[in-house]
Amino acid sequence: MNKKMREFLAAIEEKQKEARSFADANETDKAAGILDEIDDLKKQYETEEKLFKLEQEQAANSHEEVRTEKELTQSEKDVKAFAGYVRAMVNKASTPQNITMGNNGAIIPQTIASQIIQKVKELCPIYANSTIYHSKGTLKIPVYGDKTVSGDDAPHNITVGFAAEFSELTADAGAFSSVDLTGYLVGALTLIGKSVVNNADIDVTNFIVNEMGKKIAEFLEDKLLNGASGYNQGALATTTTMNAGSTSAITADNLIDLQAKIPTAYQGAAAWYMAPATFTAIRKLKDGNNRYLLQDDITGTFPYRLLGKPVYISDNMPAIASAAKAVLYGDASGLAVNIREEQNIQVLTEKYATQHAIGVVAWMEFDSKVADNQKLATLVMSANS
Structure with missing residues (x-):
């Protein structure tokens, strides 16, 4: 013994x-x-x-x-590998999602595998480049701009001009408004059958925890770009827009004009955001000398620059279609994001014990709005007539 x-x-x-x-x-x-x-x-x-x-x-x-390893049959190799797995896992605490033996048989060892192949999604750094706050209550971001006066069509703000000695100056000023950020709760729950954990040759629970973190990142990126009616506002809600003049095509002039929508003061950290198919279409654009507009950039994470600025691709950006906001350009710090509660993932080992399962639950609370419309601009495709 x-x-x-x-x-x-x-x-x-x-x-x-x-x-x-x-x-x-x-x-x-x-x-x-x-x-x-x-x-x-x-x-x-x-x-x-x-x-x-x-x-x-x-x-x-x-x-x-x-016999050498090469002389073993595939079945014998599988048994040998599985025996080693059982020895390693027999005393290991197990944890698991709505993953069961019946509908997830691929992760049960028939031949022994140690990898899970995932579909890669294109995500842009909109969250990393936005302005992040951590306020528990309602966050009010002051915004200063022109003031309108009833019965007067001209905008009012501080004015500077030539003056003569002994002449009175006319007082005027703009007005403060605010962008208010609260918090919206986001949650996700998945259950993992213990039978899957006990029979799989991978750490299923750790994989699901990591996968849930990725899903939250995908969800957050989608909402920070597109927003959600009745909840947060995304970067594409900026009021600075330009019409492409077409329902299905983007021209080089469109991109030049869109870039010019952002003041020079905010061009330093500006970047392009677009869907993969939009990037492919733009990549084929050429100038008058038959040179591609996109330039190689071996120094960046993504190896292309467009009109001197980095290009970020996201599956969450709208594709080129009628009335779609197909391209976002500018400094993403114009988007304000309030994180009331950071992403929090927990493994529940007791709650679902009567179901012979383990739960993985995730929570976070956030809100977002465009705080500075000067920093962000969208190219809007024409609507079908």
């Missing part, structure tokens, strides 16, 4: 004593829970016993010719 088997037997004996004490105290629920734990320990002991016997048989047959 090896060390692990002795440890299992000792643990079973200890749990049996604990169950008897609860049974004597008429605490049947606690006793029942411990009995379930004893059953799990017994199963683990049986697994370890089988592995131990297998090792003994292999030692007894050590005089036989040992």
